[in-house]
Amino acid sequence: MLAARSHFAMVRLPSGRILALGGSTNIDNYDNRTEVLDIGLTAWSSASPMPTAHIVAGHAVLLNTGKVLVAGGHRNSIPAAAHLYDEATDTWSATANPPSLNRHSAQMTLLPDGRVLYSAGYSGAFGGPTFASAEIYDPATNLWTATGSLATPRLGHGAVLLTTGPHAGQVLVCGGVDRVTLVDTATCERFDPNTDLWLPAPSMGGPHALFTLTPLMDGRLLAAGGQVTFATNRTTAEVFDPVSGSWTPVPNMAVPRARHTATLMPDGGVLVAGGVTASADIVGTPSVERFDPGTNTWMAVGALTTGRGNHDAVSLPGGRVLLAGGTGSSAAEKFASTEIFTPDTDGDGVLNHVDNCPTIANPGQANYDGDAQGDACDPDDDNDGVADATDNCPATPLGQAVDSLGCTPGQGLPYLQGLIAGYGLPGGTANSLNAPLNQALAILTDPNPSNDDAACGKLTAFMNQVNAKEANGQLTAAQAAELRDVAQAIWTFLGC
Numbered sequence: 138m139l140a141a142r143s144h145f146a147m148v149r150l151p152s153g154r155i156l157a158l159g160g161s162t163n164i165d166n167y168d169n170r171t172e173v174l175d176i177g178l179t180a181w182s183s184a185s186p187m188p189t190a191h192i193v194a195g196h197a198v199l200l201n202t203g204k205v206l207v208a209g210g211h212r213n214s215i216p217a218a219a220h221l222y223d224e225a226t227d228t229w230s231a232t233a234n235p236p237s238l239n240r241h242s243a244q245m246t247l248l249p250d251g252r253v254l255y256s257a258g259y260s261g262a263f264g265g266p267t268f269a270s271a272e273i274y275d276p277a278t279n280l281w282t283a284t285g286s287l288a289t290p291r292l293g294h295g296a297v298l299l300t301t302g303p304h305a306g307q308v309l310v311c312g313g314v315d316r317v318t319l320v321d322t323a324t325c326e327r328f329d330p331n332t333d334l335w336l337p338a339p340s341m342g343g344p345h346a347l348f349t350l351t352p353l354m355d356g357r358l359l360a361a362g363g364q365v366t367f368a369t370n371r372t373t374a375e376v377f378d379p380v381s382g383s384w385t386p387v388p389n390m391a392v393p394r395a396r397h398t399a400t401l402m403p404d405g406g407v408l409v410a411g412g413v414t415a416s417a418d419i420v421g422t423p424s425v426e427r428f429d430p431g432t433n434t435w436m437a438v439g440a441l442t443t444g445r446g447n448h449d450a451v452s453l454p455g456g457r458v459l460l461a462g463g464t465g466s467s468a469a470e471k472f473a474s475t476e477i478f479t480p481d482t483d484g485d486g487v488l489n490h491v492d493n494c495p496t497i498a499n500p501g502q503a504n505y506d507g508d509a510q511g512d513a514c515d516p517d518d519d520n521d522g523v524a525d526a527t528d529n530c531p532a533t534p535l536g537q538a539v540d541s542l543g544c545t546p547g548q549g550l551p552y553l554q555g556l557i558a559g560y561g562l563p564g565g566t567a568n569s570l571n572a573p574l575n576q577a578l579a580i581l582t583d584p585n586p587s588n589d590d591a592a593c594g595k596l597t598a599f600m601n602q603v604n605a606k607e608a609n610g611q612l613t614a615a616q617a618a619e620l621r622d623v624a625q626a627i628w629t630f631l632g633c
């Protein structure tokens with residue numbers, strides 16, 4: 138980006154460009170600058186600045202009209218304001234009236250009818266007050282109006298439209314913290330846009346504040362991480378099923394985090410990235426974990442190049458995710474840097490987290506020995522201890538002992554015959570070389586192991602044939618040496 142930003146927001150514009158707006162350039166300096174990333178993801182360029190500086194994490198939403206609504210997130214001393222961005226003209230305009238309160242750390246949720254629910258938050262002043270009130274913006278009238286209040290004041294909560302279950306079309310608000318009492322809550326409430334009323338909803342298993350509440354593709358919601366009274370951070374996660382109306386705990390994340398991002402991927406997984414992880418509000422982790430909604434499990438999926446918290450993330454085509462800005466190791470360290478998470482690095486259609494060779498295209502995922510590495514990147518496909526590069530028999534039956542060239546005797550003898558066939562020798566010459574090999578093979582593959590010693594005599598006969606044919610010029614020195622090396626390996630393996 139052109140500017141270092143934390144506590145900001147990115148919005149995908151109707152054109153596909155990405156708008157980054159507002160945020161904090163240092164601990165107490167709110168920003169009105171905006172910038173746009175082109176569709177090719179090559180460069181950021183300045184866009185028209187917001188009329189007022191905003192911290193806009195959670196305070197920006199793309200309307201169905203194509204305009205971007207931004208509200209609140211000011212310093213306590215600045216009156217509430219809301220503005221609309223029009224990409225076509227790169228201009229900002231104020232809404233017809235301002236919101237009733239300057240809300241900070243509130244949430245905007247797009248309703249099915251195109252209106253926006255703007256819920257709770259706090260005044261922006263250290264120590265509160267924290268709000269239970271909510272209001273609605275209607276693009277049709279360009280007006281803000283008051284709506285019902287929540288039962289519990291909260292900031293840093295989650296607010297998601299339900300798409301399944303008996304309350305589909307309503308907004309579920311969960312968690313958050315009270316800036317006055319510093320108590321974080323596990324409670325949830327739901328907002329019915331048809332009646333403007335808030336109604337009770339099942340509480341989470343534990344409190345989450347400054348966390349992520351992410352809709353899954355099947356309509357369930359994933360709550361992940363969060364902060365404990367602005368101090369330590371959580372690893373806990375749980376899933377809400379709107380059909381049964383119940384929360385279910387899922388395994389903890391590997392890394393405690395709050396103020397992270399959670400992005401729904403096209404395959405249904407959720408990419409949870411970065412976040413503040415230590416007891417401080419600021420220090421970002423590079424950890425990235427993927428939640429699998431099929432198994433309700435977490436898997437580490439690489440790391441950010443930079444530890445980030447208070448950053449933002451936005452989906453890109455192809456399942457990629459743009460991660461940008463945020464705080465690093467101190468309050469003063471703000472990032473302008475961006476990075477892109479690619480779920481399929483080698484482009485073979487198999488996502489990295491399940492790809493047995495994530496950096497080598499192998500769409501078939503062939504994996505002879507069934508270990509963690511596919512044949513395309515496994516240095517020893519048949520796991521016989523002989524590297525592919527020097528293994529004459531790369532598909533040895535699993536678990537069988539081999540000679541120094543990677544072959545069982547049952548493979549090594551036919552390998553020798555293949556070499557002989559490749560030399561294009563006269564029929565009589567080839568036959569006299571093959572005859573003792575056929576005899577050795579018959580001895581080794583018959584059902585009587587007690588006669589295997591006799592194979593040594595046949596190998597001796599073969600060696601004598603090779604030496605004689607080299608002496609009379611029927612084999613070149615190189616051919617004879619090659620045949621002797623392979624025969625010697627079998628000889629040694631058999632303990633002749």
Ligand SMILES: [Ca+2]
Nearest residue numbers: 483485487492
């Ligand atoms: Ca791949």
Ligand SMILES: [Ca+2]
Nearest residue numbers: 508510511515
């Ligand atoms: Ca393998």
Ligand SMILES: [Ca+2]
Nearest residue numbers: 519521523528
């Ligand atoms: Ca091998």
Ligand SMILES: [Ca+2]
Nearest residue numbers: 530531533543
């Ligand atoms: Ca082998």
